[in-house]
Amino acid sequence: MDDRGHFISASVVDKNEANTIIPCTEASASRTSNSVPHPLFDKLMYVAGDFAKYCEEPKGTPYEDYMAQLSDWCESPAAHPKVKSVYTYLRKGTLMEDLIKYKVLWLDGQGKLADKWTEELENRYGKRPAIFKVSASDQSEAFVRFAVHVPGDVEPRLWRDMSVQNSFIQYYEMKLTDYDLCYVSGRELPYADKHASLKDQSKLISANDTKGFTFRGRFRTSREAAAVAYDVSQKAHNALKWLIDKQSFTIDGKVFLVWGTENLNVPDPFADSFTLYDHEDETQGIGDSTHKEFAKRIRMAINGYRYDGDYKSEVIVMVLDAATKGRMSIVYYRDMNKELFLNRLQYWHESCFWLHRYRKDSENRTVSFVGAPAARDIAFAAYGPQANDKVVKGLIERMLPCIIDGRKIPFDIVRSAIHRASNPVGMEEWEWEKTLSIACALVNKTYEKEGFDVSLDTNCQDRSYLFGRMLAIADRLERKALGREEKRATNAIRYMNAFAQRPMRTWTIIQAAIQPYQARMGTDANFYNRLLDEVGSQLQPEHFTDKPLSGLYLLGFYSQRHELSNFKKNNDTVEAMDNEDDEQEEI
Incomplete structure (x- = not known):
């Protein structure tokens, strides 16, 4: 619009440019379902005087409340000429009509605002309009922001104009007349009766229970529990919201x-x-x-x-x-x-x-x-x-x-x-x-x-660690005997849970199960057999019981298996244990 309140043009805002700095009152910043307007930018039901002509009539009097609040700002000593231009235009009550004429909003067959884009509307109007591409809900929930073009002015966007922002700050400070001792700053400052929400309309500070009186027996009023100044509350809550959006995670x-x-x-x-x-x-x-x-x-x-x-x-x-x-x-x-x-x-x-x-x-x-x-x-x-x-x-x-x-x-x-x-x-x-x-x-x-x-600790004499090493050796032996083509689990893996609970009894079963594989490998199994004997010899007679193993058996199992998978080929003492493909198979 121009500086005299005449409509010029309108467009749908792209999602990448949708961030809008808006002035808020203490009540509007924490509004839920009640009709509480923002001072300047808001939804259609607040700013459009002809909203009921094209949509279901809203509850309460949102347009009247919005205009009364905007009028109070325009009549105050802190009034801004661009805000007065917005008020002059909105007082005509033709916002919805102008947006429809300019093909920003779209009507259905009954002359009402279309709830959603249908095949019938596509046949009538053609391709899908921009408003249905950016809005997650119906058109009636659209948010409206204003730009006022003044000759010689370089910033028509009111949400970017610092002079408009300062104008509202001055105006709203005049409205804050209820002073109290701020528990944060320790000074007498305008009191914040309502505080900003952080996430999903949840608040850190709230005392609106005037019927149940959750503070009864401790304080006569909620202010005695904690009084926080308006500017202190705004700075703290907005800084915390920014931090949450920037570098937190939520579960x-x-x-x-x-x-x-x-x-x-x-x-x-x-x-x-x-x-x-x-x-x-x-x-x-x-x-x-x-x-x-x-x-x-x-x-x-x-x-x-x-x-x-x-x-x-x-x-x-x-x-x-x-x-x-x-x-x-x-x-x-x-x-x-x-x-x-x-x-x-x-x-x-x-x-x-x-x-x-x-x-x-x-x-x-x-x-x-x-x-x-x-x-x-x-x-x-x-x-x-x-x-x-x-x-x-x-x-x-x-x-x-x-x-x-x-x-x-x-x-x-x-x-x-x-x-x-x-x-x-x-x-x-x-x-x-x-x-x-x-x-x-x-x-x-x-x-x-x-x-x-x-890395494998060959000097560790812990019972659980040694049993874990033996399990890894049995697993590796059977896996080598089966070859790469066979994908089924080895006996050591299948009996792992039972082995952790009853190691002596389960080891007897595993040892019997791997004997055919030892025979199949022949002399190729000698290295594993010697390794099993070496580890088994470190176990003391009193270790051969069915007392459950501690978590250290997992360390022994992992370290021994990792050690075997990283041996290099040496024809004199050790056979080739793995190549890159085998290691990837282990992963």
Whole structure:
């Protein structure tokens, strides 16, 4: 429109340009189903005086309420000439008619606004109009924004015009006359009766229960519980909303958020080690030197977030949850020194580590990495990929103290991961491999004082570790005898769960089952036979019982299997164990 309130043109806004800065009142920012208009830009039912002519008549008086509020702004000392132009045009009550004439809105056969685009309308009007391509609901829910063209003015868009924004701020400050002591700033400031919503219309601060009186017996009014100034509330809530949109993740309504006070970007404590350093495929054997290299890379990645002069910087870890619709609370809050946070995070990645092969690189290739699994992946290992979101969010919250406070991982989580890793027959191979490596990382963290590594510890005399090694040897022997063409599970894999519960009895069954394969391989089985004898000789007589194995058997199984898959051909002592294709088959 022009500066005299005359309609010029209209168009449908593309989704890429739909972001609109709008002025809001305290009531309109938190409106739900009530008729509470925004001061300038709003839906058709508020801004169109002829809305009822083309649509079902709305409840209440939205247009009258909107115009009364806009008129009050235009008559105030802070009035803006462009806003007056909008008021002059809307007072004519011809907005819907003009939009229809300009082919922005479309009517059906009865002269009403069409709810949706139908075949009948396509036959009448031709191709699908733009309004039906960008709007998720019917046309009556369209949002309207205004531009006023003034000669010599370079910014006609009111949502981008800073002078219009300042005009509303001045006007609204005049309307705020209810002062009270702000509990945040400690000053007498205009009181905020209603506060902004964060996610899904949920609020952190709310006290509208004037009938049930949830604060009865403690306070006479809600203000005695907490009084927050309007500008303080707006700044805090909008900053938190921006942070949530920028760098949080949400599971079943629970929001997990981490940020730095000086530098917003800090390492994500919920992520795995793969996200911290360069995504290089670790195809070489995993020995002590490789683990040292991994630890070095972790330190270098963490050090990238350090700054020597930034001594006062803090890191905030916050978890918000909506217990009921409309009510959100902070269920976890931790404010800690940035240096301490980085040290704790570094320790987590260096102590809860194992070799994993389930991540993808930029070219969608499976790559190996040594490090800690992500919190989501721990939930995957403990409860499976079909776990309920409520269970997953609960586990991630329980893992927070383990990551940033150095506490022990709850044993029920470790036990659940061990149990699932011991049932490979019930999963696809990729799922089991992922579960196995994550379970090994959790077990390694649980027994971190023993100093286990991915590389095989031939000096370890632990009963569970030795039994796990024997299981891996039996699995490898049978797999070599079957060849690449045979895809069925080996006896060691099929009896893995029973073996963890009753190792002596189950080993007798497995040993009998692999004898035909030993005979089939002939002298080629000598290496495996000698290895079985070597490991078995380390077991003491009192170890041969049916006492269930601890999670260390998974470490022995994984390390022994990994060691066998990385042997190189030596005609004097060792046969060729694997080539690249075989290793890929193991993955």
